[in-house]
Amino acid sequence: MGRKKAKRNIPKKIAKTLDIPEDVMLGAPRLTMMSNRELRIENHKSILEYETDKITLCTKDMLIAISGDALDIGVICDDEILVTGEILSLEFSKIRS
Amino acid sequence: MFIPEITRYLMGYLTITVTGRFCERFINVCAAKNILLWDIKRISPHSIRCKISVPAFRMLPSITYHTGVRVHINIKHGFPFFLKRYKKRKIALFGVFAFLILVIGANQFVWHIEVTGNYKIPEEKILSVLNDSGLKIGTLRRKIDPAELKKNALMSIPELAWLWVDSNGSNVIVDVREDIETPEMKSITDxxxxxxxxxxxxxxxxxxxxxxxxxxxxxxxxxxxxxxxxxxxxxxxxxxxxxxxxxxxxxVWYEKCEVFSLISTTRHETGKHKTHRTLDFFGKKINILHSDNPPYKNYDLNENTYSFFGIKLMTRKYDEVELQEELLSEETMADFGVAQIKKKLEEEVQPDSVLKSFDATHKVLNDTTIEVTVKAEYLENIAVSVKEEIPEGLN
Structure with a gap:
């Protein structure tokens, strides 16, 4: 198990050494927020849940839960999603492997 | 944000409602297949409303089948749908084409000629020369040859130093420069x-x-x-x-004597008026419901011209007036006479002259006429150069 974990960490270490952003090298999600009215998430995988008060997104290695009021999806394409509305909280949780 | 919206409008897009238990799955599959959805709103626990382009909508059937949702079109937006709506209205379509042809066709002609840069030469003179050379309202734009017009105008009007014709759409701007008068040469040996x-x-x-x-x-x-x-x-x-x-x-002393009548004719408007309208259609004048004769014996005339794309509407407003003769007082007429004579004197003397003294008298000749005499003294330059012939054999 320890060896597997070490193997998984190699790209992360390379990215850190070469100073390459993780979203480019590892496909980590990049979140850009404009006040609490607009949230742009790059490198998402899929939508797990969509309600007016909660949107749950799946990224490469975590779940992002957005809570708020009157949440809409402004645009969605294969790697980018724009969430609009009054965002009240963001919650991150690990995907169990 | 503005340009994508124009593109979407030109290409056409739809507002659709997706109903089913797996709306999220539908969104995910669309995203995975690179189908762009925007303005996604949850309208009920089992349905969402979103917008989609027309070509992307054609790819939806297989997705809806696999995700188990139903898609319903709510509103069709964009130019293709607008065109489709008006396709059946043949007359409207014909009107649009007729309008386009009229605008394009009308743009090929000269509708307005503007002369700029002239101070002494009247605009009418320049326009009449250009008219003779082939530039007038209604001329085809491509037939305008600025070099030829310049040559003709410079030959016909010697006071012109330069002229150029610029056509800006159906508006033609004639830019001119006037010649500066050469001062008279004075020979020092004269x-x-x-x-x-x-x-x-x-x-x-x-x-x-x-x-x-x-x-x-x-x-x-x-x-x-x-x-x-x-x-x-x-x-x-x-x-x-x-x-x-x-x-x-x-x-220099000036003395002027003039006889003035005490009877003055005044004009009073009676309140009656008539307006004659004449349409000038490319030089052809059409009177609208009137003859050329004025409607009243005594009248004040007010003329106006409105021009619209080579067609001119000329209005002549005749206000009827009544002539009344009244006998003015001796003093009033004397003052008027003095003012008149003074005005004439000022035109006669040189502009830089200084008035030194002024004396006005009047005498009554009979019941209706008076004689006004004005004596004025001016300080003015009286020098006049006169060229003489040098006697033969000298100098």
Missing amino acids: YVNVTAKCDALIEKMTVRGGVPVVAEGDTVLAGTVLVTGKIPSSIRQDIRYVRADADVFAR
Whole structure:
């Protein structure tokens, strides 16, 4: 198990050494927020849940839960999603492997 | 944000409602297949509303089948749908095409000619020369040859130094430059005397050339030589002829006498008026419900012209007036007469003259006429240069 974990960490270490952003090298999600009215998430995988008060997104290695009021999806394409509305909280949780 | 919206409008897009238990799955599959969805809104626990482009909508059937949702079109937006709606209205379509052809066709002609840069030469003169050379309202734009027009205009109007014709759409701008008048050349070898313009009493003399014959305080008659260009040499026995030049300021008296009638005719509007309208259609005049004769015997005329794409509407408003004769008082008429004579005098004397004294008298000739006499004294430059012939064999 320890060896597997070490193997998984190699790209992360390379990215850190070469100073390459993780979203480019590892496909980590990049979140850009404009006040609490607009949230742009790059490198998402899929939508797990969509309600007016909660949107749950799946990224490469975590779940992002957005809570708020009157949440809409402004645009969605294969790697980018724009969430609009009054965002009240963001919650991150690990995907169990 | 603005440009994508225009593109979407031009390509056409739809507002759809997706109903089913797996709306999130539908969104995910669309995203995975690179189908762009925007403005996604949850409208009920089992349905969402979103917007999608028309070509992407055609790819939806297989997705809806696999995700188990139903898609319903709510609104069709964009230019293709707008066109489709108006496809059946043939007359409207014909109107649009007729309008386009009219606009494009009308743009091929000259509708307005504007002359700029002229100060002394009247605009009408330039326009009439251009008219003769082939530039007038209604001429085809491509037939305008600026070089030819320039050549003809410069040949016909010698006061013009330069001209160019610029066509800006159906508006033609004629830019002109006027010639600067060449000053009269004065030869320094000429024999010129300075003489008096009129009878006067000399007050001040400034002599720049020649020998003064008269002195300050002298009274001179019109035509008297004031400064001569004939200079006898004190050393040799010959005479030198030069150009005499001087400013001679002298007191000049003017006396004017005029007879004025005490009967004055005044015009009173009766309140009646008529407007005659004439349509000028490319030079052809059409009277609208009237003849050319004025409707009243005595009238005040007010003319206006409205121009629209080569068609002119001329309106002539006739206000009927009543002529009434009234007898003015002697003083009123005398004041009026003095003012009239003074105005005439000021036109007669030189512009830089100074009025020294002014005296006006009047006498009644009979019941209806008075005679006004004005005596005025001005200080003015009376010097007039007169060129003389140099006697044969001299100088």
